[in-house]
Amino acid sequence: MTFKNYFKNYPNEKGYFGEFGGSFIPPVLEEEMKRINEAYYSISKSHEFISELRSIRKHFQGRPTPVYYCNRLSEKYGGRIYLKREDLNHSGAHKLNHCMGEALLAKYMGKKKLIAETGAGQHGVALATAAAYFGLECEIHMGEVDIAKEHPNVMRMKILGATVVPVTHGLKTLKEAVDSAFQAYLQDPINTIYCIGSVVGPHPFPMMVREFQRVVGIEARDQFEEMTGELPDNIVACVGGGSNAMGIFSAFLDEKNIKLHGVEPAGKGIDKEGKHAATLSLGSPGVIHGFKCYLLQDKAGEPAPVYSVASGLDYPGVGPEHSMLKDLKRAEYHHINDQECIDAFFELSRLEGIIPALESSHAIAYAIKLAKANPKQSILVNLSGRGDKDLDYVIDTYGLPEDRKA
Structure with missing residues (x-):
């Protein structure tokens, strides 16, 4: 395999990296994921979006x-x-790099609320920071085990204005936090955006x-x-x-x-x-x-x-x-x-x-x-x-x- 044109070829138009990736989601989300994908491709290549993101990275991050x-x-x-x-x-942490990008995308799409999961709390803090910067609501789902382990980050999220939702089922850690955040997102995908915390999830998030x-x-x-x-x-x-x-x-x-x-x-x-x-x-x-x-x-x-x-x-x-x-x-x-x-x-x-x-x-x-x-x-x-x-x-x-x- 050649890596010469790697970023143009991976993922493919259906979101696959070889046999991995794709989008296995409920029908209610398919149209919304399509909108997010189209918005990303159109907005992220615009001079206005790129200039604002570069300014944020230099002067804020x-x-x-x-x-x-x-x-x-x-x-x-x-x-x-x-x-x-x-x-x-x-x-x-590195998390703010994509959180500011996702929040900027949400702003351009007219979203009012950011929803996400967090494990160590770094993604939660980064997203709460981005929400405060752009004046958006923020809801972070976090397992009770991780809430106890990462108390300083929990406090940082709350100080930044985010609502921290304790997840009490299963092992009460990261997987369950993702489950919980997805369920919350399903309730109102029009006004909210699920800002996934890593290169995971359905296309186009990875x-x-x-x-x-x-x-x-x-x-x-x-x-x-x-x-x-x-x-x-x-x-x-x-x-x-x-x-x-x-x-x-x-x-x-x-x-x-x-x-x-x-x-x-x-x-x-x-x-x-x-x-x-x-x-x-x-x-x-x-x-x-x-x-x-x-x-x-x-x-x-x-x-x-x-x-x-x-x-x-x-x-x-x-x-x-x-x-x-x-x-x-x-x-x-x-x-x-x-x-x-x-x-x-x-x-x-x-x-x-x-x-x-x-x-x-x-x-x-x-x-x-x-x-x-x-x-x-x-x-x-x-x-x-x-x-x-x-x-x-x-x-x-x-x-x-x-x-x-x-």
Whole structure:
């Protein structure tokens, strides 16, 4: 397969990335999805839309975010480890890149309300931020388990004016939050828009979110080449749904010598059913939330229970584009367990003065492994979010490293 005209060819007009993607939705939503798709294609190419989005990114989000060389981390583990600092994007993660784009689209379409799910709360905070910016209503659905784990982000959403809807059924985490948000959206698809939080869902959302996130890869490629005079040997990003990974992978897909590494949560062990979310490692093709992807399934073919220390990664499915890239062997997908994630969380904090989100800590943990095995290679990690939201949970659950040693 050639990647020369990749973005014109994928997805195809029906929303498929190879055999994955598509739109498996109730008839009541088909017409609305068609309207969203047509609006995106017409509006997103207009000078007015592009100019406004660029202005927002520069003057409100603080883009471009920098690329940073981890001197002490590289000295300790080998390799040359760099970070794309999406933790410095306004609201603390990459999520605002597509939330501002989706909210701007909603504004142009005359929508009055934004609805979404959130796991770690980063997408919820970003969407609440976008809603406040544009003067729109905002409703965020979040599992009760995640509400307890991510209290700071819950408060941020409420301060920004969003209504946070606790989800009390099932495992009370990300999958159930998506279910709940979809049901709320079905009640009034004319005046509301469901702003999906990753490169998942029915067409056109996987494409739209990828396109809004491509800014990460475009910036990172130029910045890295300016810093070093060359391109990186490896790109590393965590994968739940996979928006931050597609954002940075997108700029390097046509560079065959650059390895793309997606990192999933092994949780408490990939050999323990329901205690991980290693979808691309252990899943099989299936349909969830209106699209086809690799999916962790139970014996009845239903989405299986999943778990991760990082609330933003505990999803049984994954973006259809990642599913295709796995089958094409263009990207490799690995897994990091909870303890490796926590160790990386403290390593980056203490060696570089950067506290990463637990989601991003999975990518850091794998980058450390990669650096040990390839001490002469460069590694560019998408540091997708900052860890303020995780501080209370990490300390309450794991304590400080010195406390554990004592």
